[in-house]
Amino acid sequence: MTIRTRFAPSPTGLLHIGNARAALFNFLFSRHHGGQFLLRIEDTDRARSTQHAVDVILDGLDWMGLTPDEPPVYQFARQARHAEVALALLEAGHAYRCYCTQDELKAMREQAAAEGRPPRYDGLWRDRDPSEAPAGAPFTVRLRSPRDGETVVDDLVQGEIRVANAEMDDMVILRADGSPTYMHAVVVDDHDMAITHVIRGDDHMTNTFRQSQIYAAMGWERPRFAHLPLIHGPDGAKLSKRHGAQSVVEFREQGYLPEALDNYLLRLGWGHGDAEVLSRDEQIRLFDLDGVGRSASRMDYTKLTHMNGVWLRAADDGRLARDVLARLEGRPGLVLDEVAAARILRLMPGLKERARTLVELADAAAFLARTVPLPLDAKASSLLTPDARALLHGFAGEIAALEPFTAAEIDAALRRHADAHGRKLGQLAQPLRAAMTGSTTSPPIDATVEALGRDETLARIRSVLGAAIGG
Ligand code: GLU
Numbered sequence: 001m002t003i004r005t006r007f008a009p010s011p012t013g014l015l016h017i018g019n020a021r022a023a024l025f026n027f028l029f030s031r032h033h034g035g036q037f038l039l040r041i042e043d044t045d046r047a048r049s050t051q052h053a054v055d056v057i058l059d060g061l062d063w064m065g066l067t068p069d070e071p072p073v074y075q076f077a078r079q080a081r082h083a084e085v086a087l088a089l090l091e092a093g094h095a096y097r098c099y100c101t102q103d104e105l106k107a108m109r110e111q112a113a114a115e116g117r118p119p120r121y122d123g124l125w126r127d128r129d130p131s132e133a134p135a136g137a138p139f140t141v142r143l144r145s146p147r148d149g150e151t152v153v154d155d156l157v158q159g160e161i162r163v164a165n166a167e168m169d170d171m172v173i174l175r176a177d178g179s180p181t182y183m184h185a186v187v188v189d190d191h192d193m194a195i196t197h198v199i200r201g202d203d204h205m206t207n208t209f210r211q212s213q214i215y216a217a218m219g220w221e222r223p224r225f226a227h228l229p230l231i232h233g234p235d236g237a238k239l240s241k242r243h244g245a246q247s248v249v250e251f252r253e254q255g256y257l258p259e260a261l262d263n264y265l266l267r268l269g270w271g272h273g274d275a276e277v278l279s280r281d282e283q284i285r286l287f288d289l290d291g292v293g294r295s296a297s298r299m300d301y302t303k304l305t306h307m308n309g310v311w312l313r314a315a316d317d318g319r320l321a322r323d324v325l326a327r328l329e330g331r332p333g334l335v336l337d338e339v340a341a342a343r344i345l346r347l348m349p350g351l352k353e354r355a356r357t358l359v360e361l362a363d364a365a366a367f368l369a370r371t372v373p374l375p376l377d378a379k380a381s382s383l384l385t386p387d388a389r390a391l392l393h394g395f396a397g398e399i400a401a402l403e404p405f406t407a408a409e410i411d412a413a414l415r416r417h418a419d420a421h422g423r424k425l426g427q428l429a430q431p432l433r434a435a436m437t438g439s440t441t442s443p444p445i446d447a448t449v450e451a452l453g454r455d456e457t458l459a460r461i462r463s464v465l466g467a468a469i470g471g
Helices: 017-032 051-063 075-091 102-114 182-192 202-218 248-253 258-267 280-286 301-314 317-328 338-354 358-369 378-383 386-401 407-420 425-437 445-452 454-470
Strands: 004-007 036-041 095-098 140-143 150-155 159-164 172-174 197-201 224-228
Touching: 004 017, 004 197, 017 036, 017 197, 017 224, 017 248, 017 258, 017 280, 036 051, 051 248, 075 095, 075 140, 075 172, 075 182, 075 202, 140 202, 150 202, 150 224, 172 182, 182 202, 197 202, 202 224, 248 258, 258 280, 258 301, 301 338, 317 338, 317 358, 338 358, 338 445, 378 425, 386 407, 386 425, 386 454, 407 425, 407 445, 425 445, 425 454, 445 454
Parallel strands: 004 036, 197 224
Antiparallel strands: 095 140, 140 172, 150 159
């Protein structure tokens, strides 16, 4: 049997990380077993299902490296097939036409409430002769659910769960306008797509019992089910805006790498020994549903940020430099030309050591794209004392003559110059950093100076010396 899983989002305009994690688990499970991962867009809510909402899902999955193995299936386009199956159920006697009016259904609900019963359809048309139907009246199609026995789901995460069939009323599978209900469409689609494993959030658990009844009525083999516990906020409450980012787009904007988000979402609710940082290949090799925990997980943004830092340091410098340039685009006071791009790429090994997100990385790299005079923050200004400026003035002479212009030579020159003037290295290096970056933090100063190049280094030193004379 070929394992086939699917991710079946409703296009609502965002890809929630709970859903993204479900997609990841479906992807990894199918890959681990040499199977296929499919995508079904559940676009039956026509008001919400815009092309933009669909693109958000497609882009998000693509960004996370979870590209489906077949073109997406669009649920709305399959309405005729959903109706066909409903008619087959009618013909087989597993479903019936219900002519109840809205008023009758309302009265049914009110009576149930008055008697303290859950609001259920009372089976009014279940055994009525169709000849009693009012001529030309609209009808819905309801499943003739079994009244006795129970429905058992052997969930691959939650274990065995049983529900008495008497607990479930005869649900509508086809509405009066001929459109299928969600419950019905999902079953028909999963069957037709030959899905073997349905892995989804445990908010769908009750749907699974309902859906099982449709499989049984059609005589179709049910897929196996795995219901994933939800992701909560750090305080244990339902994840919401006030906790922080929730959608894949937000995490992307906040500077998280897809591989870090993947890795974090995998570890949130799945474990394999002490393994923390796992490459995609390792994830595929190790993932299986028996490692998925049964209780809700808590989103830990600090841990995610830490993990992002780990992946950032492992990421390719060219890729990071391109991302940084895109993030700096449009910021005032920067010149993002080829020279700046080359400097950013050159200093990337040092820059990425210090950043935890791409936003921090871009902030830390911005000085490389500035032109003199640089804005100086308060701490940087305070380092540029008359004494420090005099030292820098002399050091500029060394820089002008330095050959080759490499980090190692720059470091040696710094030490020599500080030594010759009876100063500690920091007494020269710190003011130099202030002049180069406008701040007091940066990658090692020798690498920073090397990345800026001789001319720019001299221009930046002259600029602070000039400001000193002018001031
Ligand atoms: N479309 C449903 C949702 O977005 C998921 C259906 C399923 O996975 O069976 O919640």
